[in-house]
Amino acid sequence: DVKVTQSSRYLVKRTGEKVFLECVQDMDHENMFWYRQDPGLGLRLIYFSYDVKMKEKGDIPEGYSVSREKKERFSLILESASTNQTSMYLCASSSGVTGVGYGYTFGSGTRLTVV
């Protein structure tokens, strides 16, 4: 089975801290994604990556950055955490162009609380 592993299930951080959310997939997928999930707002795309060292902004990139130094790992960085970044963060991966039709594999999510 394809696995997407997010390093933390729950995190509590203080306002102003730099926060790293890690995501690792084990199926050699080219594409990786970070979404945040908020009640009533569905899933909103923060950043995505089609390949190592490549990144693209999603719909809500402000306050976030990403890093993809290795194909299997995609990190989301909150440069200076704020309370409005309290949310559930979902990482997903998928095959490249030839696998577009096969959907995403999601991680279990990280529920981040910023106090």
Next chain:
Amino acid sequence: AQTVTQSQPEMSVQEAETVTLSCTYDTSESDYYLFWYKQPPSRQMILVIRQEAYKQQNATENRFSVNFQKAAKSFSLKISDSQLGDAAMYFCAYRSASAGKSTFGDGTTLTVKP
């Protein structure tokens, strides 16, 4: 930009009955994919069913089937013989054939009553 709309924030169904979740989308593209994902409470989101836009035949996966109406840009999910384990939030998603990212609806929370 593509948009996906799920007009039913909450639905409920009696165990063993059938329920249909609605989804509409907006796109100018002709080649794309549509998906339904399931997110059980406090559990991982998983893919339930997928549909290629170029296929007229509706996709089916066991008790789950879709009604894909391309001209109307409608993609509903039918769950037959509902089970308690079907209780979850369901998300409809659109993905262009030429782009890797998906656009999701806001989700529908399904309650299954015993």
